[in-house]
Amino acid sequence: MATMLLSTHGTNGDVLPFIRIGRELAERGHEVTVLTHSWFADRIAAAGLRHLPIDTDEGYDRHLDDARRYMLDPLKDPDGVLRLYRRNGLFELLAEEVRMIEAHYRPGETVVVARHTSGIAALMAAEMHGVPVALASVTPHQYVSLPVLADLFRRVLGEGYDEVYRSFGLRPVRDWAAYLNNAPVQLVLWPEWFDAAGQRAPANAVRCGFVLGDTAEGPVPDWAEPPVLITGGTGQVLHDRFYEVAAAACQRIGRRALLVNRHPAFQPESLPDGVEWLPSAPFASFMPRVAAVVHHGGIGTLARALSSSTRQVLLAHGVDRPDNAERLDRAGVAEWLPVSHWDEERAAALLARTLADDGYHERIAPLAADAASEDGVRIAADHAEALIGADEILRRPVPRERLARLTPEQKVRLAALARARRGG
Template identity: 80%
Template sequence: MLLITHGTNGDVLPFVRIGRELAERGHEVTVMTHAWFADRIAAAGLRHLPIDTAEGYDRHLDDARQFMLDPLKDPGGVLELYQRNGLFELLADEVRMIEAHYRPGETVVVARHTSGMAGLMAAERRGVPVALVSVTPHQYVSLPVVGEIFRNVLGRGYDEIFRSFGLRPVRDWTGYLMSVKTQLALWPEWFDAAGQQAPGHVVRCGFVLGDTAEGPVPEWSEPPVLITGGTGQVLHERFYDVAVAACRRIGRPALLVNRHPSFLPESLPDGVEWLPSAPFATVMPHVAAVLHHGGIGTLARALSSATPQVLLAHGVDRPDNAERLHRAGVAEWLPVTHWDEERLAGLLARALDDDGYRERMAPLAADAASENSVRVVAEHVEGLLGTDQIMTRPDPRERIARLTPEQRTRLAAMARARRDV
């Protein structure tokens, strides 16, 4: 089993958990991902193929920050980012790594949706069976936009890599990424139904909580508010300032967890403790509430412990995640245009005063913490063993023939807009 993923904790740790499940079922598991996760992968007893260095990983996170927050603001800058960080060359390296470890009839590739293109290329070249795994609904919601960026901004670089492996360049990226038959979504049905739903053939497996270090149960005189913006650097510069100010306004202690000191306020007030990292599996059930950025891993962990959550969601998938939680009635959130300490303090105080929240959340908490989700993923992956398939490109004419009249009208409007641009 070759697992390929890219990103931060929310993108990588669920794959580590899936890998551990597969290893416990007797499979040989290798995780291809960033060097920074070496310790987590080793702790799970899995083999690690690093795709970079820990220092290079942090440099890339810093470099990618502004483009991930708003990739349409400077499309040319996205191309420069790829070139500067050698991302096209990395794709080629990953294809070669897959092919070096591929044993016909015995190997399955499990790749992160959108970024796991090396798996699709290996499928075309060698018939490698591939499962694409999405960690957040936004990977499907944003696919038309991502497809346009891949074709019109990054197309020349991708074309060169595809041709170097004897493959035709991709012209329909949405169709290409959706052509894999086995597509697994790491969220439950209720979360899917609270927003734009994934395509019908996608299996909604449920949340897969990432493997995380455990620690002693913390002791506080008063349970604090946990403040975290995740492990990446794709974060609005005001996030921690507003969050800390809101806690101070209502007189609540706070535990601020962030491994990038440059994001911290210049000085932390009394009652705010800072840690570069914390074992959320242990800490989350014991805090009063969690004030976070809307990352999928953080919200799933909060759901699993029935911890009240308020979100300052900005960039990439976070507003979509936050809106889904709000529609389901399990969290409050603010878009960046409404970030101020008074408004946030009001939402936070209301969440803290909701005495019935944890009781109401008990059924969802049990579902979010269930080990059944990772078993469903493993069973679908195992179903691909021995099914070497030749991946065929989707025919654009067939896709157009299946469109509804409304979809055809929208597609025509997009084509006219592209010509105008």
């Protein structure tokens, strides 16, 4: 039995897949602890896993509310992003997470599976103590946006990160793109067809497949006619007009809708007739029973819809959503609108066309079977287990400016060392 530490940050789409992988590892006999937001305590307990909260419920909601002002376009006010980090104590939380990993690390017996991009504490622990680390990405956008994010980390957030690194005796990071891709094992939680529909993940990353984290089930109402499901996910990084446009589109074509949103301040005070609001719903049970889902383009929502063969219309705006939407569109299994085209008439026409698409079920069948498979969970767990006992101090990649000064012979030796480290 090994100690598996799972570290992740964000909303349902970022956290629930890690809980699902943790449950698989626990069923294999490992001791599993999830380091994440306190808001997920009930979900983690229901999976039979141990939880190390990295914040409080109040702090989590405050951060979500704060982040929405910047995360849709962080480059619009980069200094505001730094103030957000300072105001919410995110650098202090990073240092505390490093200490949590250190406290639970047992040489030869511990593995950390951390969310790519935000799993900085895991990389620091690997650099200091040799903790084996696998980085798992939940959406292709984590690679697509890496050049921009790396520049943000260096130029805007650098002073805060530098303070944390120096406090642990580590030198500051200068090439964040290379550093964040430095873990020997990288898992991507989406399938090959989804990867091929846009910018691909690095060649050495393991394409596991979708991991359906939202597995909660519950009773389904006896609907006379299946409604349209409307959801903008569990976060607050959402365009102000999302729910207004989605609800109006359903009313315009005369379809009853179920609007699921735990942040009612984001929806119109008065919903159209035929649109019912719920703060939450068991999507694993609801999704196969609805006529279609109108959503924001979140990876967890689209994967659950794919697994249920549910028709999808995406009002995609910000972060990873347009990229996710483009991939589904190229595969012929969803329709979407960029925010510049959001209006009641266009959204209604798109929804009506989606509902009337006679060829949809034939196109979706092979992809639905792939999305509903448990292979992604098993593959991710297999690679986490393969790291047991693989303790080794993580060395930083050679900076690009230094690499440019190497002789051809030095580059050959460096490449050979890299291959040996990967076991290839």
